[in-house]
Amino acid sequence: MTEEDRTYQRARTREQKNQRLDGILDATRSILDEGSYHDVTLSAIAERVGCSRANLSHYVGSKEEILLLLYIRSLREILEAMKGIDPGSLDVSSITGLEAASDALAAMLASHRDFGRLGALLTSIIETNVRLECLVECKREIIGMMADGSSLLVERGLFDELADSTRFLMDLSDYVAGLYPATHPLPIQRAACKETGYPILSYEESLRDFLTVQLVGYKVLKEKRDDS
Amino acid sequence: MTEEDRTYQRARTREQKNQRLDGILDATRSILDEGSYHDVTLSAIAERVGCSRANLSHYVGSKEEILLLLYIRSLREILEAMKGIDPGSLDVSSITGLEAASDALAAMLASHRDFGRLGALLTSIIETNVRLECLVECKREIIGMMADGSSLLVERGLFDELADSTRFLMDLSDYVAGLYPATHPLPIQRAACKETGYPILSYEESLRDFLTVQLVGYKVLKEKRDDS
Numbered sequence: 001m002t003e004e005d006r007t008y009q010r011a012r013t014r015e016q017k018n019q020r021l022d023g024i025l026d027a028t029r030s031i032l033d034e035g036s037y038h039d040v041t042l043s044a045i046a047e048r049v050g051c052s053r054a055n056l057s058h059y060v061g062s063k064e065e066i067l068l069l070l071y072i073r074s075l076r077e078i079l080e081a082m083k084g085i086d087p088g089s090l091d092v093s094s095i096t097g098l099e100a101a102s103d104a105l106a107a108m109l110a111s112h113r114d115f116g117r118l119g120a121l122l123t124s125i126i127e128t129n130v131r132l133e134c135l136v137e138c139k140r141e142i143i144g145m146m147a148d149g150s151s152l153l154v155e156r157g158l159f160d161e162l163a164d165s166t167r168f169l170m171d172l173s174d175y176v177a178g179l180y181p182a183t184h185p186l187p188i189q190r191a192a193c194k195e196t197g198y199p200i201l202s203y204e205e206s207l208r209d210f211l212t213v214q215l216v217g218y219k220v221l222k223e224k225r226d227d228s
Numbered sequence: 229m230t231e232e233d234r235t236y237q238r239a240r241t242r243e244q245k246n247q248r249l250d251g252i253l254d255a256t257r258s259i260l261d262e263g264s265y266h267d268v269t270l271s272a273i274a275e276r277v278g279c280s281r282a283n284l285s286h287y288v289g290s291k292e293e294i295l296l297l298l299y300i301r302s303l304r305e306i307l308e309a310m311k312g313i314d315p316g317s318l319d320v321s322s323i324t325g326l327e328a329a330s331d332a333l334a335a336m337l338a339s340h341r342d343f344g345r346l347g348a349l350l351t352s353i354i355e356t357n358v359r360l361e362c363l364v365e366c367k368r369e370i371i372g373m374m375a376d377g378s379s380l381l382v383e384r385g386l387f388d389e390l391a392d393s394t395r396f397l398m399d400l401s402d403y404v405a406g407l408y409p410a411t412h413p414l415p416i417q418r419a420a421c422k423e424t425g426y427p428i429l430s431y432e433e434s435l436r437d438f439l440t441v442q443l444v445g446y447k448v449l450k451e452k453r454d455d456s
Contacts, residue, residue: 037352095452123409124265124348127417135420143426170429171403171438174410178402181351189355192363198371201398210399217445224323 021059023049025070028063029114036186037121040067064129067118068138071126074114079145081108082152092157095216101158102211109176110204116180119173146170164218171214179206249287251277253298256291257342264414265349268295292357295346296366299354302342307373309336310380320385323444329386330439337404338432344408347401374398392446399442407434 027048031040042063046053060066085104091097109115118126127135150165159165183203185193193200255276259268270291274281288294313332319325337343346354355363378393387393411431413421421428 095449119406120352123406123413123417124352127420128414130416132416132419135416136423139420139424139426143424167437170410171407171434171441174406175399175403177406178347178351178404179399182398182402185351186356188358188360188363189351191360192355192367195364196367196371198367206399209395213399213445213449214441215445216448217441217443220444220448221323221441 024059024066025073028066028070032117061131061134062129064126065134067126068130070114071118071122072138072141074112075145078112078115079149087156090156098215099212102208102215105211106204106208109207116176119177120180158215159218160222168214168218175210252287252294253301256294256298260345289359289362290357292354293362295354296358298342299346299350300366300369302340303373306340306343307377310377315384318384326443327440330436330443333439334432334436337435344404347405348408386443387446388450396442396446403438
């Protein structure tokens with residue numbers, strides 16, 4: 001047992017374990033906020049939490065598992081925030097109303113950075129370096145949240161059919177995986193964009209415009225199906 | 229000079245150099261076709277081309293530069309294929325016409341796999357491991373192709389305004405970066421999807437549905453702008 005571990009008591013109850021895990025996720029998020037994915041190492045996380053690397057391994061199998069859990073936590077937060085939207089504030093009958101809904105959704109997604117930041121690394125890096133049982137558990141939770149989120153969008157009137165809202169959410173995740181790194185370039189990318197005049201767009205504004213096109217497209221296609 | 233290099237003469241003219249580079253890109257593509265990104269190493273490429281690693285370095289700085297050039301070549305091929313679409317075959321006045329256009333575009337994009345396959349790795353992996361001058365040259369070419377592609381979509385009547393078609397192409401690149409890995413899971417991801425019932429969608433069908441929603445959304449928003 002190291003000096004650090006003497007003050008960092010191992011969690012006994014489930015509640016204590018969840019608290020520890022939340023602390024690990026918070027530490028990882030703060031490392032990401034200050035640097036980039038490359039700065040996230042088990043040693044850096046352990047140092048910030050105040051425990052040893054060996055102690056970390058009681059809670060998670062790898063840094064990718066921590067990042068996966070952080071991504072899931074951000075989805076959970078987004079779902080909670082969506083539940084908090086006042087149904088009366090949404091007017092889905094007009095394009096202006098859909099634009100306002102896109103505005104609200106984009107602001108919410110942009111304020112939960114880990115959804116885009118980790119979504120960009122999810123399929124190509126994170127998911128390939130975790131234990132199968134961890135991935136299975138996370139996929140189960142994602143499936144549950146996708147179902148809740150899709151139902152919520154139908155209840156709020158943004159979609160008439162669950163199939164459409166589910167598809168919308170899946171496409172949104174895929175889009176964000178590409179949009180986040182494109183709107184948050186690393187130094188060499190920023191330098192190349194500057195030299196060539198390649199545009200660096202705003203994450204939130206791009207999301208808003210994208211969401212408007214999507215919501216309007218789905219709505220018009222649904223109306224056309226109803227007409228025929 | 230190794231035994232291999234004795235038979236692999238160094239290119240003297242610009243034309244020879246381009247031929248060599250094309251051979252290197254073909255070899256890399258075949259390695260990707262048979263395996264994954266992790267199988268692409270300079271040694272594997274050199275072996276397939278029939279030269280030494282040292283000889284490879286006359287043409288490219290790193291494996292990421294090769295992948296970047298392969299991505300650019302695939303964009304070039306897609307642009308050429310788009311130019312070949314018969315304008316008379318497109319009916320943009322109806323939703324059915326836009327669905328047919330989406331069908332054609334999706335089939336074309338799916339047949340140029342490197343656009344999605346490398347697009348998924350582009351911003352997070354490839355672009356961060358190349359020389360600045362290489363990235364600048366590639367960004368310049370991408371800017372040129374984006375301008376040509378946007379103009380072409382306006383000429384073909386799919387968009388009325390360049391700003392819309394440019395934005396559509398940028399969003400398409402971002403979407404594909406997330407869609408490709410989601411529709412081409414690695415073994416552990418496939419296993420987790422199977423165990424949980426998480427859907428693995430078709431790349432081409434997802435592209436087609438996405439393109440339809442986008443084209444319809446942009447068209448309706450443009451009509452609304454014209455009305456007001």
